[in-house]
Amino acid sequence: MILRKVSLVVSVIFLYSCAGDLSDDQINSVKSQASSNNNKVCLQYLSAANVNRTNSLYQECVDAYNIAINEGCGDKYSQQIFQWMGRSYINLGKLDSAKWAIKKGLRIMPDDLQLLNVAAFLAKKQNLNDDRLFYLDKKLQLEEEVQGLLDLTNLYSNEEDILDLQKSLGMTGDQLDGLWNNYMNSYISSFKNSRDDTYKQLNEYYKDLEDYDEQILILDDWYDYNPNNSIIFKEKKTAYINLGRNPIDIDKDKWKKEPSNIRYGINYIKKLKEESEPEKIIDVCLALLDYDQNNIVVLENIADAYLDIYEQEKALNIYNKLIGISDDKIAYFIEVSKIYLDLGDYNKAINFSEKSLISQSSEAYYNRAQIYIGIAESCADFEQLSMSDRAVYEMAWEDLNQSVGKGNRGAKKQADFLNKNYITQNKDWFLNVDEGKNKFRPTDDCYSMINRFIIKRSF
Structure with missing residues (x-):
């Protein structure tokens, strides 16, 4: 293989020296052939590295990546090399080598989300908290920018906007076409998982430092992004306890920030019921009814709370209202009786x-x-x-x-x-x-x- 590459280089030099005898098309053809052969060499080593990595042969994997870099493949195939090279060095326990690979990759791709993720992971293993926070904060900021593009771009957007989104998602060169192609949904799904992971790592970072106030702020942002993630509430509850605060304040604070949000208010009411706080339930219900006077769940809760404090007449008024607006009146007839x-x-x-x-x-x-x-x-x-x-x-x-x-x-x-x-x-x-x-x-x-x-x- 070495002789073949040397022969190719000599041929290129010879042809350039005779450029006066060649047309521009002939010169471009020679350049294209040289580039094509170099691509083949790169892809061969990358393929070998991937096979070795898949089979947990991490030393052989990084050896192949190093050869690829020496062959000049680092710039063109940086996405395929450096994050996996860093991961493989980490698996070998060679953390300094992993740091070298990651930093080299970040010089070429300073905004690569996957590489920043590996960098943060490595910083955690090396107990470099400042570096860990730097990489996570940068990743979070970049992901917010990508999310902005994602919110504004869809199947019907123009080619330029889709291409910008594709680049931001980290799609490789052969996948960049400005069209909503078959790769898009997979990359978008990976991006969403990546955002979740960033919040998770930042949550762990502040928890490790016992900075629970900052942890709660991150958890609030995480909830805004993914309100269906059950981990968030558990983590926030623990953070509140660590601060000596009642976990019920989680739902209280959330509702107070958005008092017209009926769902937040009802969640707070559920927690108040667990604490047997009928007077507070009544206050919350009355506030919610200002925004939705016929909300059946809120009306049922305030009726129950009135009964808990022996305000039967007020409860009757609520149940009579429920009888008037609800299709399912049987339960209310029973309560009124x-x-x-x-x-x-x-x-x-x-x-x-x-x-x-x-x-x-x-x-x-x-x-x-x-x-x-x-x-x-x-x-x-x-x-x-x-x-x-x-x-x-x-x-x-x-x-x-x-x-x-x-x-x-x-x-x-x-x-x-x-x-x-x-x-x-x-x-x-x-x-x-x-x-x-x-x-x-x-x-x-x-x-x-x-x-x-x-x-x-x-x-």
Whole structure:
């Protein structure tokens, strides 16, 4: 191979010395042949390096890269050489050699994102914190610039803009065509992963230095870029704890910065619920309702919070509003019936519990059973249950059985208890109901709102 290259060089020199006898086209042809042969040499060594690297033969890999550099391939094939050469030296534990390769590459490609990434990784291994931060900050700044191009460029952009984006993404020479080609999506995906990785490394950098305030700022920027990354919240929570702050402040601060953001507010409310802070929940909900007065999730949360502080009337107002704007009203009918039971308005409690039965759901039957039980507990004399008391308990027992039949197995225990202790027995019918009648409606004044009958069972 050496003799062939020497022969080629001699031929080129000879032809140049005889240039007076050659046309321009002939001279250009000779130049092209020389360049083509040099490219082949470069590609041969690069191919050998890649094969060795793939097979974890890192010394053979860097040997091939060094030969390629000596053959003059460094400038033209810098993207294919220096980051992988640096990585291979790192794998060999030759960190000084890795640093040499990376710096040589950065002199040629100072804005290469992958090379900056390797440089930051190497600086971390060498405990060179200033260098590590320098490379990461530069990478972050460049990625923000690339993101700006990416936001403004698409399939229909002009050739010049697409070409600028391709170069910024680090696409190689043979892939640069100013068209939204088949390589674009792959490079864009890699770029997005690279941005995530930059934020991750900066987060680790500040965490390693125990500079938690700066860590939180980076995490905020990272969240703005990728709000779906679950790692961010975990890292930020730890940073807050390390600063002696309550992690709930994460969601509070985020919402405070953007008070019209309903999602941020709801996330904060969830955390407040975990902390049992109904008054604060009410404050947040009221603020959110200024921006979206019919937001169902916010209204549900403020209603629950009002109940937690025994503001039943205010909760009723919210539930009545929900009934007016929501298609799914059953849950609200149930909640309203419970509130009226607590307020002692048994007529409305029964009325709303019966409205919920339009769903024929186990929850609706179970709820009406609890309404009947609540009324009976308020009205009954437990030293001597009346026929009316037992009739109301029997209505509850019937509803509990309906709920069990619709899948609420948890209601069976309560139904069995009522059956054993409180519902009517044969002697109750004998003593309190005229012979021949098999229906009974509660007659005590306390049960005047109940229009339902029970049917005499077979005893």
